[in-house]
């Protein structure tokens with residue numbers, strides 16, 4: 130059967146470690162039957178077509194990539210990998226004059242060098258296209274054309290067409306990243322973990338390049354995060370149909386996206402501050418590119434001077450945690466001041482701190498009611514939740 134945009138099949142939607150539960154809830158809200166993932170999963174599988182993949186490319190906030198299953202077969206070694214891959218009619222959807230990237234995840238005893246599986250799959254595809262179309266596509270690592278993804282675990286091999294191409298975290302608004310920015314998809318998952326709905330005020334001191342505030346504004350306005358981007362993997366295949374693509378974009382831009390569907394006339398405030406004027410200038414520019422600058426109040430100030438609105442909401446900080454920036458001794462003082470700030474200025478609010486350093490987190494000296502696991506690249510992190518009641522007590526310094 131030929132591959133078409135509306136052929137029913139299976140989608141694998143990938144994400145960062147610990148993010149799968151948030152991704153599954155996005156998919157469920159969009160009407161997909163998503164199995165309950167564990168925190169260790171780095172993907173969620175659902176049924177769907179390539180047209181669904183187009184929609185999901187635009188709508189999902191926490192996903193890395195949307196993959197469409199092309200083939201699944203038993204595979205014991207590289208020779209079988211080549212033969213089975215070569216039997217797929219690639220010439221029907223990979224342009225002979227196009228550009229191809231193959232990426233793989235392999236766990237099979239016959240493969241000691243992961244790159245060899247990529248090479249065999251790439252050779253099987255380009256040899257087939259050369260035989261059928263008289264010309265072989267160029268290939269390389271940069272995901273700017275057709276991207277094929279291999280998952281070969283034990284004796285089961287699955288080949289996917291990556292409908293996203295470059296990872297969906299690259300929304301296209303962060304042209305001015307400040308130092309140590311948080312990935313956009315991680316920021317969206319952190320906001321979902323903080324139960325941000327777009328209806329409560331959000332204060333984000335230490336906003337850096339503004340990722341959390343911008344993702345919050347996109348959620349609060351029900352805007353699909355992928356609409357800023359025009360380039361997706363699927364658009365480089367022969368299956369691309371401009372009319373269908375534009376109609377999917379129109380449909381998605383009309384429909385409120387998954388989180389924050391409450392489109393209000395007077396939105397709850399989003400306040401983003403940072404001590405570094407260059408960070409605020411980058412954040413403002415990024416928010417403008419994202420089309421949400423009118424929804425965020427920016428200010429340059431120490432985090433303790435951030436104006437806290439009267440109606441309580443969420444106050445969310447992502448301080449440096451000593452892996453990439455900042456000196457530990459200075460940071461210890463900063464974390465200690467965060468505890469003071471929460472206690473003295475944020476009574477009635479829910480405080481969150483996203484950090485990858487548990488020793489520094491102890492300096493906050495407040496009892497976290499939740500410690501939600503995340504990963505920032507290779508760093509294990511926690512989103513710490515603090516309920517700030519009138520009279521919340523800090524632990525004495527020696528107990529912390």
Ligand SMILES: C[S@@+](CC[C@H](N)C(=O)[O-])C[C@H]1O[C@@H](n2cnc3c(N)ncnc32)[C@H](O)[C@@H]1O
Pocket residue numbers: 307308309310311312334335336337338339340341402403404405408430431432433447448449450463
């Ligand atoms: C890890 S970065 C935040 C990154 C941000 N989440 C993003 O996606 O770009 C920490 C930020 O805290 C800011 N910062 C450090 N000390 C501060 C202070 N005392 N008051 C306010 N901001 C501070 C830094 O300028 C930096 O931009």
